[in-house]
Amino acid sequence: MTAQRACALSDLVQDEARRVELDGVAIAVVLDSNGEVHAIGDTCTHGDISLADGFVDGETLECWAHGSAFSLRTGKPLNLPAYEPVPVFAVTIDGDDVLIDPAVTLEAN
Incomplete structure (x- = not known):
């Protein structure tokens, strides 16, 4: 599979998450x-909740329901109650297009 257009860069709001779905994969773009x-x-x-409804703080995205924060770089949870990471996807910017391949996840560091 190849990278697909997820959204326009100009549609993103700084320090907010936007939910997109590519090939049935729900992705939070920040x-x-x-x-x-x-x-x-x-x-x-932790709770099968959309992270895009959460709060962005620096390089973290916090779930609004129970407060677990995830690293935007690694997908690792930074506090409980979540203890499993979320996948991280490579992002390419082409003009005003944000491109993501939902089939390829990055390795956590």
């Missing part, structure tokens, strides 16, 4: 305060 775009799995591993 434009962080440094202007970097991240893409992580949109489902909290």
Whole structure:
């Protein structure tokens, strides 16, 4: 599979998450305060909640329901109650297009 257009870069709001679905994979796309775009799995591993409804703080996305924060770089949970990571996807910017391949996840560091 190849990268697909997830959304327009101009549609992203800094420090907010946006939910997209590509080939049945729910992904939270985030434009962080440094202007970097991240893409992580949109489902909290603790409570099956959309992370895109959560809160962005620096390089983390916090689930609104139970407060688990996930690293936007690695997908690893940074606190309980979540203990399983979410997938992280490579992002490519082409003009105003945010491209993501939902079939390819990055290795956690």
